[in-house]
Amino acid sequence: MSSISIDTILDAADAHQASDVFLQEDEIPRLKIREQIVLLGDEPVTLQHLTGLWQVCGGKVESDMDRDSGLISHTHVRFRVNLHRSMGRLAAVLRRIKTEIPPLPTLGLPVNLLTRWAQRSFGLVLITGPTGTGKSTTIASMLHWMNMNLARHIVTIEDPVEYIFENQQCHFTQREVGRDTTSFAHGLRSALRQAPDVIFVGEIRDYETALIALQAAETGHLVLATMHSERVADTMERFTHLFPDDKLNQGVHLLADQMLGVMCQRLVPKKDGGLQLLVEHIENGGAMREWIRKREAFQIKEHLAKGNDPNAQSFLKAAVEACRSGKIEESVAAQATSNEAEFKRAMRGVQ
Template structure:
């Protein structure tokens, strides 16, 4: 759903965000409007603290009447709207201590390309596939939506097929090129991800994009479509590395079903891209990637639940396009885009970070695998 023509107050705040090359605008009562630039929040110069009345007024500028009715009862609401001819905005309104707060994320209208995003070559190969499951994962705000949009755009340009996306909300708008692209938004076009996926089984997609795998039923349908219907499925979920991405898919299911799900995942999986944004030298953010390609050895490890050896296979799979975060961070250090200290701080395996020729290596102790469940060696429950 798209909001009404926006008012002058929100227009000026978004202009300040755009001019600062920021990514997010945070509005909450009691402090000045905040923008996120280079990963950090900072106040917009010259703006005083917002009142509760002011945040209510800003939200009223961007919601349609029917959206405002939902907000009044739910006290949390996702929405999108267009800003000038420059960008679209993804918004979330929420109530805190009885007042309205908003987080707005700016999305350029132009869909990025794989080259513009600097995505690993494996992503081009994933886009050429005719079936299988590709997971794009990472923490919130890591740029997963842009990556998925670039993948869909690549297919749209090069292949005559039917693409369906199920999103909450729609962020990047795709035009029909060689492909027919039908984009469905939760609430306005379908009731839920699981409902949209059940319907997609009868809609004949060649390529299916799932904005987020949120529940057991959605994951089950995605696996079935990737494995049995000749559909190329892209999906996203929050995770901090490729192994955790696979763990999250399996652990949604009851323990007695996980063995069968591992078998199905090993057959359906094409690969995993996990990404995170890292502070760039000179300001801004740059993406670091971890890539897993589902070759025969990877599939066997997934099927057997032997995840403690997955990372070793990724390390040795460079000729097939695989890489660890440490390989990606080392490349960014060598290119002068990220400092050695930043790379060390972002790594769970700092001894694998390669220093630049002018920086001596100083390895701290490896950190515990904080994102592994209970820090156990085996991540898939047998």
């Protein structure tokens, strides 16, 4: 008789603090622990196991090819779920969602900058980075700080809802794409009729969502959102590329006027086996606003490279500081900057 079950797999993922669970029909389950993928036991997951998981997550085994969903385990651990097929076999990847919201100062973030943005009454803040770099955690920590310090109505539009907020000074309306609204764009448009002060959009990935987010900022709302871009300058280009050619000028000017700031995140291995957060960020204003308006990404890169703006930091500066403080290996820091020669010059103090 099989000793393996979806419940036992999810229990193991929680016990080992795994970030992800990989399941595929007739394959041994795998966990990602500290960025390393390891086998869980020696017993494969069966079609019956995965059929049950798909059904619980709302997937149609007979017809669905891909589906995003969420799942709460029997021990009340939340998972983000992607159901898919691999070579015709049922499969799933589950990402464990940390439900305890860490305070901003514990994350290694520029707290003064983020809390200053959080106190603004309108504008757009973008938190960016590849998947799994803690963007949702950063946003949740900002919202938690607001909840403790400000009186706001905060509407979140997420896919799925990750962190559950209890109303303190703020009132939260949390909406999940697929369950409470049909899309990010539709949820965002509806949010404007719900008397919000702050709107969190889980991801901006299409023209309609980008436009409504900027219009919401323009009409007096603070909008927080995430994107999948790796650097500050890349973020500006990625955002404007969402606009069709005949709307590009409108998008660029709105972005230049409404952007408060951008923070990009990366996670790299620490010497002690954990993960170190590196951030690159800028605050919009003055010359920065004109560079965005003129789409002069090279000017933004040069400004970051100079390192003389207290409200701006490059990944290079973040990597050098983490290396000098003994948190990460020099080879890891050099790889994180994507320019080893530049990193070595910076380590020697050469601009």
